[in-house]
Amino acid sequence: MxxxxxxxxxxxxxxxxxxxxxxxxxxxxxxxxxxxxxxxxxxxxxxxxxxxxxxxxxxxxxxxxxxxxxxxxxxxxxxxxxxxxxxxxxxxxGRPPEVQYKPIEGVTPRLQKVLDAMAHSPAFIKSATWDVLAWNRAAAAVLTDYGKLPVEKRNILRLMFGQSSLRAIQEDWESVARYVVGSFRADVARAGATEAIKQLVDELSASSPDFKRLWIANDIAAHHEGVKRLHHPDMGLLQLEFSAFAVDGRPELGMVVYNPVSSEDTEKVQALMERSRAAASADR
Structure with a gap:
């Protein structure tokens, strides 16, 4: 046979x-x-x-x-x-093996160069459990300066449900949060990382009633593309189109890229990067 x-x-x-x-x-x-x-x-x-x-x-x-x-x-x-x-x-x-999730701590220099090449498009690479592993200057200036956070805090879920400043700038925080939790759940299931995120889910469920409510809802979402609208306290409305990509040969990694919707949005990203660069120089 x-x-x-x-x-x-x-x-x-x-x-x-x-x-x-x-x-x-x-x-x-x-x-x-x-x-x-x-x-x-x-x-x-x-x-x-x-x-x-x-x-x-x-x-x-x-x-x-x-x-x-x-x-x-x-x-x-x-x-x-x-x-x-x-x-x-x-x-x-006639089928691939079941997914065996393995936590990772970083990315290759080549992948970092890909991020850095996108001068005015905030971009980062995340793990299957949504830990941010690498980012470019635009992401640090516009989204979050991950380099100033302890490694264990560089998690999108922790930031989404733990930082009031991030919540305040979202145009529709409830919809964004629901989408984030649904996409996170889908990525975790796809990567076979259900056990790996148990502690994170328990922590967030205990500290954030909103997360607990959304997690119990069991919704699933596809994290592919859309528009993020941020209300910056100084720059006003900032609109960014985002796209999510798989990293070829690294199924445990995902890249998210945010492109300014208009030339005005590009100018706002540039202004935030200049401000970030000036602040870094002053700290030296």
Missing amino acids: SVSSGSSNALGDYLRDRRTRLDPATFGYTGSRRRTAGLRREEVAQRSNISPTWYTWLEQGRGGAPSADVLDRLSKGLMLTEMEREHIYILAL
């Missing part, structure tokens, strides 16, 4: 290819003559904690589809990357 799709034995062919690419010496398998490259089947089976017979059957396309547990063992035994692990799931089961 074939366990593959697209060829007579796509999974077996792929496992065999990965096996023959591994250097036996790396794993301490030395001292015996080898007629073929890579690890032997029994060596992969040993590393994957499955029987040699079962592994042989998998390469031969016999025995039916392996379980998710077996595929995870094979991924470790063959030292597969996350992308390669996802590939064998699709070959064997």
Whole structure:
């Protein structure tokens, strides 16, 4: 019985290819003559904690589809990357593996350069749990100067429900808050991070009746694009069109970019950035 799709034995062919690419010496398998490259089947089976017979059957396309547990063992035994692990799931089961959320602490310098290249468009990168990991100067000047906050406070939900100044400048705080909570819930579920945000949800539910009410409502929203309207105490109404993007190859990250709606809005962003730059120079 074939366990593959697209060829007579796509999974077996792929496992065999990965096996023959591994250097036996790396794993301490030395001292015996080898007629073929890579690890032997029994060596992969040993590393994957499955029987040699079962592994042989998998390469031969016999025995039916392996379980998710077996595929995870094979991924470790063959030292597969996350992308390669996802590939064998699709070959064997016709679906990707369940999401395994892993918290992260920062972004690459290349991603930071992408943010910095948007001179007058506030932009930031957030995690699946909505921690702000990186931002540009425009975001610091217009939205929040995240660099002045402790790392644990750089969370969009904490800011939304914990800072009265942010609440005051929103044109329709109730609608914005409902949208934020619904989008947050969707991102967390998509990333498999439900357990990771339990403490945050408990804290906010205890400190903010508004958050508790919106969280209990169980609404879901799509965080893709829209218009943010801020009533700045000095600049007046500031309108920003926002778009949310996935970071290719980093499904746990999302980029949000705010573009001024009009030339007048652009001038207001520039003025706020100049003010921020002057304040930073005065502090030195």
